Structures are given as C-alpha cells and as structure tokens.
Amino acid sequence: MSEALEAEQKTNPQGDPITSVAAPKPAEAAGARKDPHAEAKRQKVVTPEYLFLEAPRTKEFITGSEAAKEAVRRSNVDLAIAYPITPQSETMQLIGVLYGEGYVKEYYRGEEEVGVMAAMAGGSRAGVRCFTATAGPGTLRGLEGIASWPGHRLPIVAMFTCRVVNAPLAIQPDNIEVAYLLNSGMIVFHAENQQDMYDFILAGFTISEKNDVTLPVGVCCDGFFVTHARGYVRMQDRSMKLPPRDAWRGAVPVLDAENPPARLSRDAPVQKSNFMAYNIHAVWQQEVWAAVERSRKYINQYMGGLLTAENVEDAEAVIIASGSAAAQSREAVRICAEKGIKIGLIKVRSIRPFPTQELRKLCGKAKLIVVPEFNYVGWLAKEVATAIYGYSNAKIIGGPRVYGGQSMPVELIVDEVESGLTGKKSSNVAQSSIMGGAVNQDDVAHFMRSI
Amino acid sequence: MAKRFNIRMAGVGGQGVVTGSHILSTAVIHAGGESTIVPFYGSEKRMAPVESYVRVSDEPIYEIGEITFPHIIIIFHPQVITHGKSYTMPFYFGLKEDGIALINHDGPMSLHRDQQRELDERRAKLYYFPATKLSLEVAGMDLATNMALMGCIGAITGLTSVEALEQSVKDRFLGKGFVVSGGTAALDSVVERKFKKKQELIDKNVAVIQAGWNYAVDHGWAATTVKRSEARATVSA
Numbered sequence: 001m002s003e004a005l006e007a008e009q010k011t012n013p014q015g016d017p018i019t020s021v022a023a024p025k026p027a028e029a030a031g032a033r034k035d036p037h038a039e040a041k042r043q044k045v046v047t048p049e050y051l052f053l054e055a056p057r058t059k060e061f062i063t064g065s066e067a068a069k070e071a072v073r074r075s076n077v078d079l080a081i082a083y084p085i086t087p088q089s090e091t092m093q094l095i096g097v098l099y100g101e102g103y104v105k106e107y108y109r110g111e112e113e114v115g116v117m118a119a120m121a122g123g124s125r126a127g128v129r130c131f132t133a134t135a136g137p138g139t140l141r142g143l144e145g146i147a148s149w150p151g152h153r154l155p156i157v158a159m160f161t162c163r164v165v166n167a168p169l170a171i172q173p174d175n176i177e178v179a180y181l182l183n184s185g186m187i188v189f190h191a192e193n194q195q196d197m198y199d200f201i202l203a204g205f206t207i208s209e210k211n212d213v214t215l216p217v218g219v220c221c222d223g224f225f226v227t228h229a230r231g232y233v234r235m236q237d238r239s240m241k242l243p244p245r246d247a248w249r250g251a252v253p254v255l256d257a258e259n260p261p262a263r264l265s266r267d268a269p270v271q272k273s274n275f276m277a278y279n280i281h282a283v284w285q286q287e288v289w290a291a292v293e294r295s296r297k298y299i300n301q302y303m304g305g306l307l308t309a310e311n312v313e314d315a316e317a318v319i320i321a322s323g324s325a326a327a328q329s330r331e332a333v334r335i336c337a338e339k340g341i342k343i344g345l346i347k348v349r350s351i352r353p354f355p356t357q358e359l360r361k362l363c364g365k366a367k368l369i370v371v372p373e374f375n376y377v378g379w380l381a382k383e384v385a386t387a388i389y390g391y392s393n394a395k396i397i398g399g400p401r402v403y404g405g406q407s408m409p410v411e412l413i414v415d416e417v418e419s420g421l422t423g424k425k426s427s428n429v430a431q432s433s434i435m436g437g438a439v440n441q442d443d444v445a446h447f448m449r450s451i
Numbered sequence: 452m453a454k455r456f457n458i459r460m461a462g463v464g465g466q467g468v469v470t471g472s473h474i475l476s477t478a479v480i481h482a483g484g485e486s487t488i489v490p491f492y493g494s495e496k497r498m499a500p501v502e503s504y505v506r507v508s509d510e511p512i513y514e515i516g517e518i519t520f521p522h523i524i525i526i527f528h529p530q531v532i533t534h535g536k537s538y539t540m541p542f543y544f545g546l547k548e549d550g551i552a553l554i555n556h557d558g559p560m561s562l563h564r565d566q567q568r569e570l571d572e573r574r575a576k577l578y579y580f581p582a583t584k585l586s587l588e589v590a591g592m593d594l595a596t597n598m599a600l601m602g603c604i605g606a607i608t609g610l611t612s613v614e615a616l617e618q619s620v621k622d623r624f625l626g627k628g629f630v631v632s633g634g635t636a637a638l639d640s641v642v643e644r645k646f647k648k649k650q651e652l653i654d655k656n657v658a659v660i661q662a663g664w665n666y667a668v669d670h671g672w673a674a675t676t677v678k679r680s681e682a683r684a685t686v687s688a
Contacts, residue, residue: 330513
C-alpha cells in the first residue's frame, strides 16, 4: 500500500458500512484491501463548458436528494457539513456516502445550523469548495450566518429544501423561506424538479466562483415534492468532475492561515459612527448587489437563461411560476389550451438576480398574468408586479396560493385564469389577490392591504 | 387531446390499495403511457383508512401532490362510504362532472338522499363492481380484491392491457428492486404461503385481473377501444 493512500485514509477513514461503501471482507483486510476511493480518484477534470453544454448524458429515474448527490459527485467538493432536518436529512446523508467513496474530501455533522453556516464561512474563506443543505427552521436558524456570506464574498452552494417554518409548525412543503433569502445578497435559484436540482447545483458552483461574482448560491426546491419523489434526470458520466476551486481567482483574498495571527474575520466589523464607516458599508453592499447583477451572463451561459418561456408570444394570459408551482402550471396550461384559451407559461429559474428585463419584454402584450405559489405571502407575485410596473397593463392575479403542505390542485390555477379573463369572480378568490392593470380599486386595495 | 385520468383510490389497510395503484401505474407505463402515484395513509394497520392518488395519461405528467378533483374514484371497501373510513368525506368529494365512481360492492348501495342528489347533480356514473366476490370465486381468496379493481379500471381507462398488468404483477412479486414497508412485507408473506409456487400466485392474480377487465367490457364500462381479454388460458383451480 502506498504512503499516499495511507495518508488519505487517515483524514478520510472508511465509515459505517450502512452510510458508506461496503466494509472489506476479513480475508481482504489483511493484504490487498480494495481502495474504496479508487473510482473517485479516477475522475477526470473537464471544463464547465464541456460538462454543461457538450458532454453526453444518460437518463435515470431518481429522487431529488439523489439528484443533489449526483451533482455533488461531479462538483469536486472539498467540504460538506451536514445537520439533519426534514426533508433535507436524506440529502446530506447521501453526501456522506460520497465522502465514504472519496468524492468529497471532508465531511462531518455540525452541532446545529448556526455552527454549520459559520463553518461553511470558514471553509469558503480558507479557499475550499463548500456545500451544505438545510430546510425550513434550519434555514432561519442559520440565516444570521447565511446573510453574512455575500458581504464576505464567500462562494458556497447551499441547498434549501423548503418546508413550513411558521406556526403551527409542520414538515410539509411551503416555500415561504425563500422570501427570507431574497434580500441577503446571495444568488437564489428555484428548482422545479429533480433535473433542475441536479443542473442548478452544478452550475451554482461554477457561477458562484466566477471572479466578478464571488457570491454564495442558494438552490431552493419545494421539499418532498422534489426531494422525496422520483423524476427523470439526464446526467453526464460520473467519471467527470468540475475543475477544483481556484481560490486565488476570487474577488477577495482567502484567509492567510500560514502567517499567524490569522484574522478570522476578513473585515472587522465597522463600528465607528463616522462617514468612513458608512462609506465602507455602502460600497461593500453596493458591490455585493453589483456582483449579483454580473452573475446574469453566467446564468444565461450555463443554465440557458433566468427563465424559460413557452407560447408567450400571442398569449392573452400568461402564468408565471417557479419551483413546484411551475410543474402544476404545466398541467393548467394543458387544460386551458383544451378550453381554447391562448395561454403561455413563464418559469422563473433565478429569483436573484430576477429576470426583470426578460419579463418586461415578454409580458408587454399580455392581458392577464396569474402567479400561483406555494406560500402565503406571494413573494413571487410581488417580484413580478415590481418588475413589470409601468411596462405592462396586464391584470396580475397573485394566486392561487397554498401553504402549510397543501397540494395545489391545477383546477385552482385554471379557475384564476378563467375568472381573470372573463371578470367573473372565481370560487377561490380568497386564495389570491389582484394587483395592477385596469381593475377596480377595491380589488387593488385588497392587494395593498395584503402587503 | 391527451387521454388523462386522475384517479383517487380509497380503501382500508390490508386491502392492497397502494399495491394496486403501483400495479396499475406500472402497467400503464409498460403499455407506453405515463403515470405517477401518491400514496396517502397514517399508521399502517388493518382497516385504517388508506388513499392513493394515481394519474394516468398518454402524455407526460408534470403536476404533483394529492388529487383534489379526480375524474375517477375507486372505493375498495363499502365502509369507506358507510363508516366514513376515508381522508376524503363524503367519498365523492371533488369528483369532476361526468366522473366515475367504481365501488366494490355486490349490487347498488342505498346512499343517503343528499349524497345521491349531489352525485346526480354532477352526473356521476356509479359502477357497482363485486370485486371481492370475484376475487373469492376466481382465486379462492379475498386478497386479490385490488387485482379485480385494477383489471376493471384498466379496461375503463383504456390506457393499458391485461398483458401489461400481468407484467407489472410479475415485477411486483418476482422483481428484486421493489421495496415495501414492514406491514406490506408481512402481508406478502401471507399471500405467498397460500401458494406453493410464486408462479401460481401470479397466475391467480392475473386471472382475477382478467375477470375484472372482462366484467368492465361486458357491462359497457370500458373505453371504446377496449376488447374482452380471451388470450390467456384459464388457470387450474
């Protein structure tokens, strides 16, 4: 056995056979033990351009958690930290299997999300590629750390498998936690299905580490619907992986741990109340949000755009949705088309940055926009209304909205489209709010009250 | 236009509601269609309410979650209606207009007049199908009730075939990759003990499926393209 192999096994020993690779048979243990990391060591680095745009793919029928695992397998991840919370636990457990197989260099279970997010910051600041996943209350518990990542310019990919966070508490899908991430300065994607989960994580690492971006990326999906259900995922061969993180390419220098005393915080808190302090904070935050803007070109390059649009050109009604609501909307579009309604669908992939220009162009002619959501507050409807204000006369129906784990019957979306076009009040208007366009003031007032 | 049926199956624990929906779903995929299932139940125990939501189509299915407004409802056990053993009350809640209610019962049930009126208002078609009786007659046990219902619904939707249903029964009982829960595994072993060979178990189940299929055809419930299934030789008693 070579020295190199022994050294590696010291920091990455064979784990529990249940969560790791099979334990060696006793006969093998004495002499020629099979290297559990053999396959991982044979992985070849390819360019992101080849991996995303050219490499042949094969289709598999897997869960969203497995899709995340397969994305991380090909992402050359250095450090992954787990802390369990439903419906995410299985995802990070599967990343642990990757660690056992040698695809992830370091992996451990944190004590809780505050610690995990702080350790993610430490890892990223030290210059390695970091991944974690959490959900619902875990996201909010870790939010102090998460909200500090963009300002410290830390490339990290974090996955959020959204679930209920508010009382009465439930473990069911509800994506209200996305609203809390939108103003942190991180890039936020919303995956519709298992394929998106896979693609967005891989692209997330690449975009996150671009020199003119250097920001964390949050990949959100609706828990259970995506994490626990199976779907078709087209994947590149597992013998390929992304190039490693080149930390020197980042917008800020990494932590200098070789020249003590190391400064744990790259920039000490600006606590003096003077114009310099205000200025430092201002330019720093302006630069964070400018970096969010600069990520647009990479999202276009590696993910094929911030949104996808189908049949929007001549549509009188357009459904705008993200995540699982987009999946429900596809069926609503089919039913509406059967009823003879000219209808289009826009799926928003990137919530930060938001596809403002794209929506202004696409929604110029639409008479009606319907925004179905899996949360109470309607964060996407507000984003859409803000983006197209002054550029479209469409009536915007923010809804239907379901939350607390309820499924979204596609019939509710169809109802909103029909009532929006005919003016006839829909039976479920309580689950939606009307804003913008030529609507009566009472309806608008209802929306104004709701924000 | 896509052929699309959203099916809500309601039954009680031990009847194979979830197993039945797996078999129908797999059979539709074997026949070249698309299908998804969402099982829904609480603690796994005999006679506790179980629901399973199955979408079948000849086009891709994107939407997810429970089915609130089904085209078809299947009632596996009369107690779903009489005792309210269901997550959905009344049993026809959300049934679309001109929808179908396939009910496992020997002949028409007397429903409360309000329920009958509401069913009439949405022009629901009530198909009373003696699935348990058929299972006892053909297979000599009531545990193939779900198979009878799946044969029947296969013919009604016209999106699968008896051969494809047979293939999915084989996948279910001979396949290596199928993972079941503890309760279902225990029931599987009960079923398996009743038959000397697994092949006999499969033959009996397929015979019940075929009987259910033909029952639907003979009563004029089946899709217009569906014919009686005669191909298979009758199995020995």
